[in-house]
Amino acid sequence: MAVTTTYLGVPLYRPKVAFFDFTSCEGCQLQVVNNEANLLDFLSLVEVVNFREAMTEKSNDYEIAFVEGSVTREDEVRRLQEIRKNAKILVAFGSCACFGGVNQLKNRFNDLDWVKKEVYGDCPVDTKEAMPLEKYVKVDLHIYGCPVKKEEVEKIVLNVALGKAVNLPKYPVCMECKANGNICLFDIGEPCLGPITRAGCNSWCTNNRFGCWGCRGPAEDANVAQWQKIMRQHNFSRERMLDRLECFGGFDHLIER
Amino acid sequence: MKVSCNVDVKHLSRVEGHGNIAIRIEDGQVRQAHWQVVETPRFFEAMLVGKHWENAPVICGRICGICSIGHTLTSIRAVENAFGMVPSRQTRDLRLLLKHMETLQSHVLHLFFLAAPDFLGTGSVFPLIETHPDVVKMAAGIKLLANDACDIIGGRRLHPVRTVVGGFTMLPKKEELEGLLVRLQEVAKDLQTTAELFKTFALPDFVRETEFVSLRGDGVYPFIGGSLISSDGVYRQEEEYRLMTNEYVSETNTSKLSRLSRRSFAVGALARFNNNHCFLYPEAKKVADELGLTAVSHNPFMNNIAQLVECVQVVMESQELIKGLLDRDWQPEREKVTLRAGIGVGAVEVPRGILYHCYEFDHDGRMKKCDCVIPTSQNNANIHHDIEELARQYAANGFADRDIELLAEMLVRSYDPCISCSVH
Ligand code: SF4
Ligand code: SF4
Ligand code: SF4
Ligand SMILES: [Fe+2]
Numbered sequence: 001m002a003v004t005t006t007y008l009g010v011p012l013y014r015p016k017v018a019f020f021d022f023t024s025c026e027g028c029q030l031q032v033v034n035n036e037a038n039l040l041d042f043l044s045l046v047e048v049v050n051f052r053e054a055m056t057e058k059s060n061d062y063e064i065a066f067v068e069g070s071v072t073r074e075d076e077v078r079r080l081q082e083i084r085k086n087a088k089i090l091v092a093f094g095s096c097a098c099f100g101g102v103n104q105l106k107n108r109f110n111d112l113d114w115v116k117k118e119v120y121g122d123c124p125v126d127t128k129e130a131m132p133l134e135k136y137v138k139v140d141l142h143i144y145g146c147p148v149k150k151e152e153v154e155k156i157v158l159n160v161a162l163g164k165a166v167n168l169p170k171y172p173v174c175m176e177c178k179a180n181g182n183i184c185l186f187d188i189g190e191p192c193l194g195p196i197t198r199a200g201c202n203s204w205c206t207n208n209r210f211g212c213w214g215c216r217g218p219a220e221d222a223n224v225a226q227w228q229k230i231m232r233q234h235n236f237s238r239e240r241m242l243d244r245l246e247c248f249g250g251f252d253h254l255i256e257r
Numbered sequence: 258m259k260v261s262c263n264v265d266v267k268h269l270s271r272v273e274g275h276g277n278i279a280i281r282i283e284d285g286q287v288r289q290a291h292w293q294v295v296e297t298p299r300f301f302e303a304m305l306v307g308k309h310w311e312n313a314p315v316i317c318g319r320i321c322g323i324c325s326i327g328h329t330l331t332s333i334r335a336v337e338n339a340f341g342m343v344p345s346r347q348t349r350d351l352r353l354l355l356k357h358m359e360t361l362q363s364h365v366l367h368l369f370f371l372a373a374p375d376f377l378g379t380g381s382v383f384p385l386i387e388t389h390p391d392v393v394k395m396a397a398g399i400k401l402l403a404n405d406a407c408d409i410i411g412g413r414r415l416h417p418v419r420t421v422v423g424g425f426t427m428l429p430k431k432e433e434l435e436g437l438l439v440r441l442q443e444v445a446k447d448l449q450t451t452a453e454l455f456k457t458f459a460l461p462d463f464v465r466e467t468e469f470v471s472l473r474g475d476g477v478y479p480f481i482g483g484s485l486i487s488s489d490g491v492y493r494q495e496e497e498y499r500l501m502t503n504e505y506v507s508e509t510n511t512s513k514l515s516r517l518s519r520r521s522f523a524v525g526a527l528a529r530f531n532n533n534h535c536f537l538y539p540e541a542k543k544v545a546d547e548l549g550l551t552a553v554s555h556n557p558f559m560n561n562i563a564q565l566v567e568c569v570q571v572v573m574e575s576q577e578l579i580k581g582l583l584d585r586d587w588q589p590e591r592e593k594v595t596l597r598a599g600i601g602v603g604a605v606e607v608p609r610g611i612l613y614h615c616y617e618f619d620h621d622g623r624m625k626k627c628d629c630v631i632p633t634s635q636n637n638a639n640i641h642h643d644i645e646e647l648a649r650q651y652a653a654n655g656f657a658d659r660d661i662e663l664l665a666e667m668l669v670r671s672y673d674p675c676i677s678c679s680v681h
Contacts, residue, residue: 025678026322026323027321027415030322033366033370034404043383048383051381055271055382055383057381073297102301102316109303115300118302119302120298123506125298127298127300130299146319207412208419209426209427210419210421240311243308243312247315
């Protein structure tokens with residue numbers, strides 16, 4: 001690693017980072033490029049050696065691998081295992097990588113043949129159930145969100161570059177939402193998963209009067225039964241509860257079907 | 258005459274998603290020349306089945322990270338059409354403004370960050386930060402304005418949150434719109450500088466005749482809804498989109514393909530320009546003239562120039578939209594949703610071409626059937642045939658493998674393909 005920058009007077013190692021995409025919308029990667037206000041600062045923190053969406057050059061010499069997307073085909077499993085071998089730190093980048101994201105909604109039919117037929121008719125198309133990276137390799141760090149929040153990405157990258165521990169919030173979105181002084185969506189008749197979703201997005205959706213859909217997965221000690229009670233009190237059906245809980249895959253282990 | 262040639266590009270860079278180019282020429286004959294999409298499909302059309310209508314824009318917006326606003330708006334339009342809802346003028350204006358800002362940010366991302374490195378001979382935008390700092394700074398500035406505008410109107414630049422069936426959850430502040438207006442006037446000047454820069458780029462002089470499909474303009478350069486037209490004279494209504502797209506599956510591609518009057522057609526900025534150039538603002542027309550773009554252009558590399566012309570177009574129209582919104586008092590932001598069983602189609606010109614979503618709902622508003630036809634999937638067959646022709650022409654002129662490879666890559670990039678979107 002080359003020492004080239006200083007941060008608060010401390011010489012900073014510029015880790016070599018690589019970005020990879022699996023089954024996804026590539027939106028999380030785009031959040032990095034979509035960062036024009038401080039893209040250049042970000043680039044001074046790290047040395048990007050592999051970023052197919054933005055550059056032609058590639059290298060297998062990297063320390064941190066940001067992996068976006070879920071795994072849905074056998075060749076992706078092998079590619080992921082290769083990346084795992086090369087990387088010191090493997091980051092699951094975004095909710096597709098962390099939980100399967102919206103892609104895992106196809107798993108709920110428990111019938112991949114029907115899923116394939118519905119979209120491609122009789123033409124054979126190779127697919128497996130959509131899975132998070134952790135199903136196949138060890139993941140060192142999770143960055144949640146659909147999409148990830150760029151401020152959080154930068155903070156995490158900075159901490160990694162400085163060799164500091166990364167602490168993600170464990171409390172729910174409601175805490176941020178209340179601190180932001182929003183009117184509660186339940187009071188205007190809209191459902192919200194904020195009470196049990198992990199914070200860190202600064203209540204991105206509810207600040208815009210749009211209920212939380214749980215893209216960052218559960219907060220610590222998320223009490224799903226308690227949330228379902230709130231939803232029932234506001235006359236929201238079981239179906240609408242399930243819609244929110246299953247949308248991004250983060251609550252999968254907490255859902256009673 | 259070139260006797261043999263081998264080009265093999267796996268996972269082409271500086272495009273969204275995964276695609277391969279392969280060209281094999283033996284004894285002067287093109288044995289194989291293809292553009293192949295290998296992206297893993299996500300099966301959105303199956304995911305939605307059985308889901309309540311409210312899920313559609315949230316989930317379908319995730320089809321694409323670059324044009325999530327376009328997908329969300331198309332999805333909302335399909336739901337509203339199915340339910341027989343007609344958006345208010347204010348909602349229509351705000352949606353169009355939001356869409357224009359996505360078009361601007363997407364075109365600028367493509368022109369400067371993905372395409373320009375080819376013309377300036379670098380592998381990415383990163384070296385340009387050193388060699389062309391003013392250009393990179395200007396491009397970043399335009400993108401920043403467009404993204405800020407998307408935050409202000411849609412609540413979030415990627416996967417918007419204020420856009421809902423019936424209108425918006427929240428309206429922007431008038432001061433915010435005033436701020437955008439001032440910045441848009443600055444950006445209009447930056448686009449002039451951009452045009453000067455693009456004049457210095459040598460675009461390959463390659464032509465292959467094809468058919469162009471887009472929304473049909475009716476007094477204005479169209480972006481959201483309306484009838485459909487092709488340069489070969491096909492004319493259809495929005496709900497007849499299937500007669501325009503004729504999707505078919507191929508065993509070698511994970512993307513579906515489309516055809517109309519010929520074996521392939523093109524959608525996107527160049528198609529829109531070719532079909533609707535008469536409705537452009539004079540400022541946009543001027544840029545087209547200056548850069549040698551005249552309808553009907555059959556040079557796919559000209560799609561870059563058409564995107565630049567559209568940047569000018571959307572910046573001009575956005576100023577007019579904002580002035581109109583500032584002149585009127587705010588009306589209620591959101592209308593109540595009334596369910597009914599039925600089918601709804603939304604056709605919207607997103608940055609890479611015309612996008613369709615079609616949903617069928619039962620009486621309770623649950624999705625029975627979902628179909629999405631993506632611009633890049635409509636373009637894929639056309640890209641494929643372009644590569645064949647490009648290989649033939651340039652090999653015949655004795656170009657080296659490396660040059661043909663670069664040209665083929667540039668050709669694909671000119672379409673600004675959104676591959677993961679095409680395999681949704
Ligand atoms: S987590 Fe969301 S934004 Fe990120 S790649 Fe997946 S679908 Fe796209
Ligand atoms: S709107 Fe949602 S996140 Fe905000 S306080 Fe209410 S329940 Fe919590
Ligand atoms: S409010 Fe909820 S859905 Fe929205 S970004 Fe935050 S965690 Fe995700
Ligand atoms: Fe489709």
